[in-house]
Amino acid sequence: MSGAVDFIVSGERIFGIENGHPLMSKVTGMGCTATALIGAFQAVNSDATIAATHAMAVMGIAGEIAAEKSTGPGSVQVNFLDTLYNLKAEDITNRLKLITS
Numbered sequence: 001m002s003g004a005v006d007f008i009v010s011g012e013r014i015f016g017i018e019n020g021h022p023l024m025s026k027v028t029g030m031g032c033t034a035t036a037l038i039g040a041f042q043a044v045n046s047d048a049t050i051a052a053t054h055a056m057a058v059m060g061i062a063g064e065i066a067a068e069k070s071t072g073p074g075s076v077q078v079n080f081l082d083t084l085y086n087l088k089a090e091d092i093t094n095r096l097k098l099i100t101s
Contacts (some may be wrong), residue, residue: 001036005099006056010049016099017053019060021067023076045049047081053098061095062087 004019014053037059041051065087066079 015053018097024063026073
């Protein structure tokens with residue numbers, strides 16, 4: 001479930017990702033992008049819950065970075081793609097807002 005907090009729920013495991021930006025909801029295709037990222041992460045991680053959590057974290061962090069460089073939804077879309085391309089491990093480490101229970 002995606003919103004201010006993205007929740008990934010599987011059985012008794014619940015993860016929340018508090019990354020992202022409100023402008024992301026104004027960009028067409030973000031849901032499709034999330035689905036594609038989850039699929040890519042699942043291709044390299046057999047734990048679907050962890051793969052989805054990692055994918056949504058990357059999605060949210062890239063959205064935050066893109067929004068910082070943008071003036072509206074159109075530039076968020078372009079900057080999001082560029083940010084995904086250029087995302088570094090330290091971006092994730094420094095920005096991750098993970099909730100576990």
